[in-house]
Amino acid sequence: MSSVFLAQQKSLHRQVALKLLKPELLENEEDETYLKRFSQEAAAAAALNHPNIVQVYSIGEEQGYHYIAQEYVQGVNLRQYIDKHGPLDLKLTISLLRQIASALQKAGEIGIVHRDIKPDNILLNRKGQVKVADFGLARIVRQEDKGNLTQAGTTLGTPLYMSPEQVHGHELDQRSDIYSLGVTCYCMLSGKPPFQGTNAVTIAMKHINEKPVPLSKHRPDLPAELGRVVEKMMAKDRRKRYSDCQEILNELKRLFPKSVPSTEPVVNDWETNLEIPTATPFNWTIGKTIGVMVASALLVAGISGGIAFSQRPGDLFKLPETPPTNLKQTPSDQYLYALNQEERAEEALRALINNPAEFQGQETEYRKYQKFAQLRLAHLYLVKGLYTEAMDLFEEVKDTTNRQEEMVFFSQSRAGEIITLGLTENYTEIDRLQNAYELPKLLNRLSADEIDLLSTSLEKTAIALKKQGYYADRYPSLGLVLE
Known part of the structure; x- marks a missing residue:
């Protein structure tokens, strides 16, 4: 531990x-x-x-x-929340499920499998925003209590939420996380995991051999469609599960188009869960x-x-004093290099953005990856709270005469502007731009996380300007529920 x-x-x-x-x-x-x-x-x-x-x-x-x-993260984990409040209602369950699936889809896109999805690793803040924790830590941490089987060379995960292929020690992919997410969702709705036992081996074998009690037995009030979604996520044969989390997100949008994260506080008592x-x-x-x-x-x-x-000068998060990044041979190589940097990501992205002369003869590829780098750096600035710098980069991305580029980059840069304005609470400008940009036409060119952030910005704008009905009608594909 x-x-x-x-x-x-x-x-x-x-x-x-x-x-x-x-x-x-x-x-x-x-x-x-x-x-x-x-x-x-x-x-x-x-x-x-x-x-x-x-x-x-x-x-x-x-x-x-x-x-x-x-x-x-100031809040509680999902297990603590369930222990205190019991099974979750439908609206909150769909909200949390969407957010967890969105996080896992992002990880899956770059080949990361969490391996230990469970309520303890799902953190909730006061507004009900999900933060998935401990990516990669399951590879080394050994759980020593009887309910865990994380040990070197064998199985990674927690038996209460472990996929059948994890129990067997097989190679894992995103579908293993989807199974664990299904078990977590089952726990959210029923208040307890589907399989329990006196020791880790007993629990693990139940994931291989036994069917869970149908959710309808625990919660007859729930839509049958949701039960089928959870059942598909928990299929013993991974070939029968959703192939990735984007399929889950698409299914939830189809079945529950009006269920989105609430703006009301969910965790009002997080401070009482921390002991000093x-x-x-x-x-x-x-x-x-x-x-x-x-x-x-x-x-x-x-x-x-x-x-x-204490004691030493410097800063853990300050870039080291080293010479500028050596540029790679192609724009795509430089961009991929930047994505794999930790502390020097900004420097590597800037090296690509500001050096077109270094990529002579590769102008078409350079223009594309320069835009990618600008968007990536803008989002990094948003995380750091550098909103002016982020907005400047989104403006630069829009500066293109290429019609093919306009379809994607214009959509992403315009969405980025609105997300930035939402973070700075400039709701009047959001209301103006969403109309000027004809935003509904751009949504199918955005990623899942961009849509999630955009939805939140529009939801807050509608509430602030008292235009809930207008926004709900204009953006049905975002599933906005504005109270």
Whole structure:
């Protein structure tokens, strides 16, 4: 397991969750192999940029301690919420299911399989926004209680939510996560997992051999269509499940077009779920790049104790002082290189955007990947709260005379402008632009996460300007429910 601490990054005035893996997990050569796998997956997770995924800021190791610095989510996990409130209603279930599926689809698009989807790894903030946590961590963390079977060389996951192919130790793909998501959804609606037992082996075998009690037995009030969606996600044969999470999102839009995340607070009592233990912090440092961070004593997921990071200059999240990125031979190679950077992503994207002369003879390819880089950098700026810089980049993306480019890049840049305006609460301008841009015609060219963010911006605008009926009629494909 790992110890988790709440830390304050002074330079950016933000809180981060600092996770330390226990050194005793790495006592032999076999563990070193799995450490490499963990590092690779953690780096991949750090590259994920999605509103429903906990953002990984940095990973590293110092003095035998392997750490992850990541986004701090003020809220509770889904298990805590179910324990307190019982089975969820239909509207909240659809909202959470859409958000989790959107996050997993984003991960699946770059080949990441979570392997441990369960209510404990689904975090909820006060507005009901989902944050999927612990991407890649399941590869190294060993669960020692009787309900878990994560051990090196065998099975990864938690038996209560484990897919049949995980139990068998087969190679996994996104459909394994879909099974675990189905089990999680079953738990959301019934208040408990479909299979239980006295030990891990008993539970795991039930996933292979037994059918779950139909949801209709627990919840006769639910639409039969939802029961069939959950049943398909939980099919024993993965070939009979949805092939990816986009299919789930499409199915939910078809069956429940008016179900979207609510703007009303969902977790009103998150503060009562955090225990602040009495502990005396001690000073400790992690490497040359970790700067002045003060970690307060905080109990997270049953971990107690406190530490303080100090003593050394610099900043954990500051780009290292190194020469500019060496450009790759082609625009596509440079763009892919930038996507795989952690701390130097901005530098690598800027190197592509600002150096057209370096790609002579590749003008057509360059124009396309320059736009991709501008969009990517704009979204990175949104995450950092640099809204003016993001808006400038969206304006640059629109500057094209290519009709083929206009179909995609215009749609994405215009959506980006509206998302940015939503984050800055400029609702009057959103109302003007959505009409000027004929936004309904552009929706089929946007990604799932862009549509999700756009929907939220439009929903807030409609509420702020008291135009709920108008927006609901204008954007039925977004499934807006405006109360």
